[in-house]
Amino acid sequence: MALLLLGATAGYSPVxxxxxxxxxxxQRNFGDLKKxxxxxxFERFVFSLVLSNSKAPAxxx
Numbered sequence: 001m002a003l004l005l006l007g008a009t010a011g012y013s014p015v016x017x018x019x020x021x022x023x024x025x026x027q028r029n030f031g032d033l034k035k036x037x038x039x040x041x042f043e044r045f046v047f048s049l050v051l052s053n054s055k056a057p058a059x060x061x
Contacts, residue, residue, distance in 0.1 A: 025052040 029048040033039055039047065 022052050 026048050029051045030044055033044040033047060
């Protein structure tokens with residue numbers, strides 16, 4: 001994951017920027033679902049993946 005973020009900051013590339021944004025969105029969703037505490041880690045993982053790919057990226061810059 002760190003390589004994606006490093007690649008996105010080293011030079012602007014839409015592919016790397018989108019990948020970095022997806023990773024960021026996934027991490028945020030996973031953390032938010034963990035706070036709820038009602039799902040297993042596997043369920044959080046799958047649900048976070050679905051959420052991160054279900055809407056337009058919310059990352060900027």
